[in-house]
Amino acid sequence: MHYLTKLNLYLKWFGFFKIPLVFFVNPKIIQLDDELIRVKIKLNRKTKNHLNSMYFGVLATGADITGGLLAMAIAQRKKQKISMAFKSVSGEFIKRPEHDVEFDCKDVQLIAAMLDESKLTGLRINKVIQIVATCPKKSLLEPVAKFALTLSIKHIP
Numbered sequence: 001m002h003y004l005t006k007l008n009l010y011l012k013w014f015g016f017f018k019i020p021l022v023f024f025v026n027p028k029i030i031q032l033d034d035e036l037i038r039v040k041i042k043l044n045r046k047t048k049n050h051l052n053s054m055y056f057g058v059l060a061t062g063a064d065i066t067g068g069l070l071a072m073a074i075a076q077r078k079k080q081k082i083s084m085a086f087k088s089v090s091g092e093f094i095k096r097p098e099h100d101v102e103f104d105c106k107d108v109q110l111i112a113a114m115l116d117e118s119k120l121t122g123l124r125i126n127k128v129i130q131i132v133a134t135c136p137k138k139s140l141l142e143p144v145a146k147f148a149l150t151l152s153i154k155h156i157p
Contacts, residue, residue, distance in 0.1 A: 004029055011069070025058050027065050036106045037070040043100050053096035060091060063131040063147035066103040070129075071151060074111050080119060081156040087126055088150040097145065099138040105131050111151065118155040126152045 007029050015023030025047055031038035041047060041054070041062045049055040064086060075082045107129040114125045133145040 004032065007032065007069075007073070011065075021061060022065060025061055027062060029069065030102070032070075032073055034108060036104055036108065037066055037073070039066045039069065039103045041101050041103070043097065051096060053098045054101050056091075056093060059093070059097065059101065059133055059145050060089065060147070062101060062103040062133060063089070063091070063145075063149060066105050066131050067107075067129050067149050067151060070105050070108065071111050071153060074108065075115055075153075078112070078115055080115055082115065082118070083124075083154045083156055085152050086149050087152045090148045092146045093144075094146065095139075095142075095144050097133065097135050097138075099135040101133050101135055101144065103131055103133050105129060111153075114151070114153050115155065118153055122155070122157075124152055124154040126150055 011027065011029065012023065025041055028040045029037065030040050039062060041058060043054050047054055047058045068084065071084050110127060110129060114127055118125045128148050129151050131147040131149065132143050134141050135144050
C-alpha cells in the first residue's frame with residue numbers, strides 16, 4: 001500500500017476515534033517529503049461559511065492538522081515517541097478562500113532539530129512553525145491565510 005494512502009487511512013481513523021472534528025472536515029495528505037507536508041481540505045457544505053468561503057475554524061483546524069502530522073511523521077521516521085501539543089496560535093486571514101484549500105508547512109528541519117534537542121536534553125522544546133494556506137485552483141500560490149503555531153515537543157524515552 002502506498003505510504004500516503006496509509007497515512008490518510010490513519011488520519012481518518014485518528015479523526016473518527018480521537019478528534020471527531022478532524023474526521024468531519026476530512027483532510028487529505030497530498031504531499032509529505034523531506035521538504036514539506038501539504039494537506040488539502042475541500043470546500044463543501046460542511047466546511048464553508050455563509051459567504052461561501054471556508055470557515056475560519058476549518059482553516060485553523062487545517063493548520064493544526066498540518067503541523068501536527070508533520071511532527072508525528074518526523075518522529076515516526078526517527079523512531080521516536082513524543083508528547084506533542086500546540087501552545088499558541090496566531091492567524092492572518094488575507095483573503096476569502098473560495099475553493100479547496102491546501103496547507104503547507106516547510107519546517108521539516110526545524111521540527112527534526114526540536115526532536116533531537118528534546119531527546120538529548122530530556123526537556124520539552126517549544127518553537128514556532130509556519131503554515132501557509134492557499135487556494136491553488138483559484139489564485140495559484142497566493143496565500144489566503146498564514147498561521148504561526150508554537151509547537152511543543154517532548155521526547156518520551
